[in-house]
Amino acid sequence: MSAYDALMEYQRETEALSQVAGRLGWDQETMMPRGAADQRSEEMAAMEGVLHARRTDPRLGEWLDTAKPDGPVAEANLREIRRSYDRSMKVPARLASEIARVTSRSQGIWAEARAADDVAAFLPTFAEVLSLKREEGAALAAGTDQTVYDAMLADYEPGTTGAELAAMFGALRPRLVALRAAVLAAKAPAALERTFDEAGQLALSTDLALAFGYDLSMGRIDKAVHPFSSGSGADVRITTRTNATDPFNCFYSTIHEVGHAAYEQGVDASYRLTPIGQGVSMGVHESQSRIYENQLGRSRAFTGWLYGKMRDAFGDFGIPDAEAFYKSVNRVADGYIRTEADEVQYNLHVLLRFDLEQALISGDLALSDLEAAWNDRFLSDFGFAVDKASNGVLQDVHWPVGLFGYFPTYTLGNVYAGCLHEAVRKAVPDLDDDLSRGDTSRATAWLRENLQRHGGLYMPRDVVARASGTEPTEGPLLDYLEAKFSDLYSL
Amino acid sequence: MSAYDALMEYQRETEALSQVAGRLGWDQETMMPRGAADQRSEEMAAMEGVLHARRTDPRLGEWLDTAKPDGPVAEANLREIRRSYDRSMKVPARLASEIARVTSRSQGIWAEARAADDVAAFLPTFAEVLSLKREEGAALAAGTDQTVYDAMLADYEPGTTGAELAAMFGALRPRLVALRAAVLAAKAPAALERTFDEAGQLALSTDLALAFGYDLSMGRIDKAVHPFSSGSGADVRITTRTNATDPFNCFYSTIHEVGHAAYEQGVDASYRLTPIGQGVSMGVHESQSRIYENQLGRSRAFTGWLYGKMRDAFGDFGIPDAEAFYKSVNRVADGYIRTEADEVQYNLHVLLRFDLEQALISGDLALSDLEAAWNDRFLSDFGFAVDKASNGVLQDVHWPVGLFGYFPTYTLGNVYAGCLHEAVRKAVPDLDDDLSRGDTSRATAWLRENLQRHGGLYMPRDVVARASGTEPTEGPLLDYLEAKFSDLYSL
Numbered sequence: 001m002s003a004y005d006a007l008m009e010y011q012r013e014t015e016a017l018s019q020v021a022g023r024l025g026w027d028q029e030t031m032m033p034r035g036a037a038d039q040r041s042e043e044m045a046a047m048e049g050v051l052h053a054r055r056t057d058p059r060l061g062e063w064l065d066t067a068k069p070d071g072p073v074a075e076a077n078l079r080e081i082r083r084s085y086d087r088s089m090k091v092p093a094r095l096a097s098e099i100a101r102v103t104s105r106s107q108g109i110w111a112e113a114r115a116a117d118d119v120a121a122f123l124p125t126f127a128e129v130l131s132l133k134r135e136e137g138a139a140l141a142a143g144t145d146q147t148v149y150d151a152m153l154a155d156y157e158p159g160t161t162g163a164e165l166a167a168m169f170g171a172l173r174p175r176l177v178a179l180r181a182a183v184l185a186a187k188a189p190a191a192l193e194r195t196f197d198e199a200g201q202l203a204l205s206t207d208l209a210l211a212f213g214y215d216l217s218m219g220r221i222d223k224a225v226h227p228f229s230s231g232s233g234a235d236v237r238i239t240t241r242t243n244a245t246d247p248f249n250c251f252y253s254t255i256h257e258v259g260h261a262a263y264e265q266g267v268d269a270s271y272r273l274t275p276i277g278q279g280v281s282m283g284v285h286e287s288q289s290r291i292y293e294n295q296l297g298r299s300r301a302f303t304g305w306l307y308g309k310m311r312d313a314f315g316d317f318g319i320p321d322a323e324a325f326y327k328s329v330n331r332v333a334d335g336y337i338r339t340e341a342d343e344v345q346y347n348l349h350v351l352l353r354f355d356l357e358q359a360l361i362s363g364d365l366a367l368s369d370l371e372a373a374w375n376d377r378f379l380s381d382f383g384f385a386v387d388k389a390s391n392g393v394l395q396d397v398h399w400p401v402g403l404f405g406y407f408p409t410y411t412l413g414n415v416y417a418g419c420l421h422e423a424v425r426k427a428v429p430d431l432d433d434d435l436s437r438g439d440t441s442r443a444t445a446w447l448r449e450n451l452q453r454h455g456g457l458y459m460p461r462d463v464v465a466r467a468s469g470t471e472p473t474e475g476p477l478l479d480y481l482e483a484k485f486s487d488l489y490s491l
Numbered sequence: 492m493s494a495y496d497a498l499m500e501y502q503r504e505t506e507a508l509s510q511v512a513g514r515l516g517w518d519q520e521t522m523m524p525r526g527a528a529d530q531r532s533e534e535m536a537a538m539e540g541v542l543h544a545r546r547t548d549p550r551l552g553e554w555l556d557t558a559k560p561d562g563p564v565a566e567a568n569l570r571e572i573r574r575s576y577d578r579s580m581k582v583p584a585r586l587a588s589e590i591a592r593v594t595s596r597s598q599g600i601w602a603e604a605r606a607a608d609d610v611a612a613f614l615p616t617f618a619e620v621l622s623l624k625r626e627e628g629a630a631l632a633a634g635t636d637q638t639v640y641d642a643m644l645a646d647y648e649p650g651t652t653g654a655e656l657a658a659m660f661g662a663l664r665p666r667l668v669a670l671r672a673a674v675l676a677a678k679a680p681a682a683l684e685r686t687f688d689e690a691g692q693l694a695l696s697t698d699l700a701l702a703f704g705y706d707l708s709m710g711r712i713d714k715a716v717h718p719f720s721s722g723s724g725a726d727v728r729i730t731t732r733t734n735a736t737d738p739f740n741c742f743y744s745t746i747h748e749v750g751h752a753a754y755e756q757g758v759d760a761s762y763r764l765t766p767i768g769q770g771v772s773m774g775v776h777e778s779q780s781r782i783y784e785n786q787l788g789r790s791r792a793f794t795g796w797l798y799g800k801m802r803d804a805f806g807d808f809g810i811p812d813a814e815a816f817y818k819s820v821n822r823v824a825d826g827y828i829r830t831e832a833d834e835v836q837y838n839l840h841v842l843l844r845f846d847l848e849q850a851l852i853s854g855d856l857a858l859s860d861l862e863a864a865w866n867d868r869f870l871s872d873f874g875f876a877v878d879k880a881s882n883g884v885l886q887d888v889h890w891p892v893g894l895f896g897y898f899p900t901y902t903l904g905n906v907y908a909g910c911l912h913e914a915v916r917k918a919v920p921d922l923d924d925d926l927s928r929g930d931t932s933r934a935t936a937w938l939r940e941n942l943q944r945h946g947g948l949y950m951p952r953d954v955v956a957r958a959s960g961t962e963p964t965e966g967p968l969l970d971y972l973e974a975k976f977s978d979l980y981s982l
Binding site: 012017019023024032033036045050215217220235237272273 | 504510514515524526527530531537540541707710711763
């Protein structure tokens with residue numbers, strides 16, 4: 001057997017075990033009885049131990065040294081295996097297990113601190129997490145021309161740098177701040193003002209998942225506290241949630257997760273359980289969830305169809321016509337919370353975190369000054385003050401569990417979605433005719449053909465560039481947002 | 492670290508991984524989307540590969556050679572690890588993987604043959620399975636004083652032999668045949684004659700699970716085609732099923748699985764994720780499921796309570812009073828199928844399989860003569876002829892997947908349940924007062940205290956002997972059955 005074949009056979013088992021670990025995570029959020037939490041921690045730790053041993057197996061290094069790829073698929077597989085192996089070998093086992101231990105504990109301490117709006121109670125643990133992650137970042141950056149932050153970023157978005165993102169985001173921010181101010185100065189559309197039963201919401205959310213091409217023969221939908229998509233290949237599951245007064249939360253969470261899941265389900269079946277058999281980066285993943293949710297799902301044409309479905313399901317709910325419904329779906333309002341933000345404001349929340357986490361990692365910002373820096377920046381961009389830490393610096397789980405370099409992929413995903421949306425509209429000029437009938441198939445088929453099926457074959461930026469026909473920039477997203485909300489708010 | 496501590500630390504991870512593999516099996520039967528089957532096979536195979544490597548790790552042999560146990564818990568842990576290690580080392584890897592491959596394929600071929608009532612279509616595959624399992628049995632028996640069949644039996648019921656079981660079952664059979672004939676000659680009680688809605692059945696089955704002490708904070712109930720219990724320690728899940736015209740199927744399946752699950756949940760919490768942290772054998776497991784289902788659940792006292800619950804749930808369903816309901820629950824009728832058999836006839840189905848499988852393994856019976864042998868024996872014990880193979884030799888999945896030596900544990904479990912029931916009744920003389928209020932707690936607490944909590948601490952027969960205060964024999968089961976059904980049928 002050739003070194004490449006031996007490597008791929010070994011890797012296939014690793015990918016299968018990784019899917020098992022992922023399914024365990026899904027189970028934990030959906031099915032696991034609460035009394036099983038301690039035992040589950042040990043089960044997860046044992047799985048992680050198995051996976052870590054496989055990812056640092058010395059044979060990997062030997063195979064990688066001698067494997068001869070024959071074509072782009074093999075080259076991409078080797079690229080992904082090498083990236084994972086190099087990363088695993090650079091981080092001392094002692095540090096990796098310390099990070100696992102501290103971030104696991106940290107999540108609970110953060111949750112308590114957030115509930116009490118008590119930043120000080122979290123700072124000592126936060127300092128431990130930050131210190132360990134900086135140490136890990138330094139180990140990853142050693143011997144490369146990357147900054148520590150770049151090395152962290154590469155875990156989520158390989159092939160980009162903090163400087164590139166800073167330039168892109170720097171161009172976004174002023175136009176987003178201006179658009180936000182103009183929109184909020186205009187008259188707000190009506191909000192929903194009644195309750196919507198859970199069964200009706202769940203039934204319609206399944207209709208929406210199917211309308212966006214989610215394949216239930218290779219997936220399932222369950223309820224969870226936080227919606228997520230889980231798994232790759234032939235078993236990609238999503239979750240949703242309901243809120244009696246806000247059915248849009250359920251519907252657009254579902255469409256968002258279907259975007260993630262459709263990407264995983266859409267990867268070429270021959271890549272399953274191989275290193276390229278899944279979405280290539282967090283940013284590209286988010287581009288799919290966002291274009292499904294926003295550019296398609298919140299379009300005038302699609303909301304026209306959804307309006308009819310909601311009236312069928314819930315009767316008259318106080319919105320007089322499809323145009324008013326479109327405005328209601330796209331309502332912009334002040335808010336503290338990133339995950340609840342509308343299209344106009346969402347990226348401002350991300351840019352704030354991106355700048356602050358870079359400063360934390362570089363040491364330009366001391367952890368003791370983080371809350372003040374957050375609150376200053378929030379006031380500056382949003383025009384009103386943070387009232388409590390749970391609405392501010394303690395709101396997200398990312399930093400407490402050591403996810404530095406993750407936040408910018410959300411906005412990068414929106415930027416990519418802007419580029420892809422422009423291309424889809426060119427490829428399918430009469431797409432709105434379809435969307436107004438609830439038919440997304442020509443759009444989702446285009447995304448599958450041009451982007452999703454490639455999985456990890458191309459690097460993140462490359463696959464977006466190939467699909468959209470041009471190097472990705474923030475321009476299409478900004479143009480789209482300004483046009484959409486100028487129209488909606490008669491600016 | 493001492494050899495014992497090192498061994499136990501290693502083993503704890505193995506147990507945790509084994510729980511993960513078990514959960515994957517649960518998922519497959521309850522939650523997995525159908526299109527994920529192929530991918531799941533690879534995931535399961537990868538988990539099995541990991542577990543096999545751990546179970547044959549040479550360090551196990553070194554630790555076992557040098558570990559010094561300090562007390563009965565450590566001794567029992569070493570006993571279980573040694574048994575598993577010796578077994579793994581005796582079976583050549585080539586044979587183990589061949590058995591896995593053939594039995595996996597065999598199950599599908601058997602299912603098709605059963606659907607077509609075509610024994611001949613299954614015989615070639617069956618011959619492969621039998622040959623491989625005989626080879627495995629011979630490898631396991633080599634160097635011991637066990638017969639090949641004894642070695643197979645030890646996988647499910649360590650510490651017993653085919654000869655011991657043959658003596659016990661030989662004493663059972665004539666009295667069971669006689670009881671069956673007498674009962675079927677008497678007037679049969681009324682059967683249920685309407686339909687019962689699924690939601691009502693599932694709600695009442697949950698009430699029954701709780702009534703028998705199932706702890707939902709460490710478990711959950713889902714629907715599956717075949718009811719089962721899965722997992723150990725703090726995460727023990729059960730499944731049930733419904734049949735519109737036969738709610739007893741749902742109710743008593745649930746109670747049966749609660750018996751298995753209560754045993755797992757009831758093991759001393761300090762044993763969790765250790766070799767003795769689970770039920771000690773199939774026979775002892777079945778003793779718990781059977782005493783819950785039959786001696787307690789189908790008692791006159793408990794069915795009196797259930798009658799009221801069913802009337803609350805379903806209104807008048809045509810059974811006039813609690814005594815008629817008790818008779819209906821315990822109705823004895825002709826049937827071909829083991830899993831649907833009543834208390835009187837169930838063990839006759841098992842004894843038939845026990846004798847035939849011993850003859851197959853010893854070579855006294857050729858596979859080509861199996862169907863005729865089955866049909867002759869069935870006619871002899873049940874008094875009517877098998878009409879088709881799906882009602883006869885093809886009805887069970889056990890042999891097709893290589894489970895030889897498993898069937899007798901069902902009847903051994905019934906025998907053990909008979910012994911334990913006699914002891915419970917002595918310990919709690921007024922138990923029927925409780926049961927007539929749906930309160931099983933004194934009985935289940937007795938079982939937990941005297942048997943369940945020990946997990947694998949004692950050998951199977953020993954734990955039953957300790958709990959019941961006497962060496963287990965078939966006498967109490969026979970006395971119980973004859974008394975119960977003589978009364979019910981006025982014999």
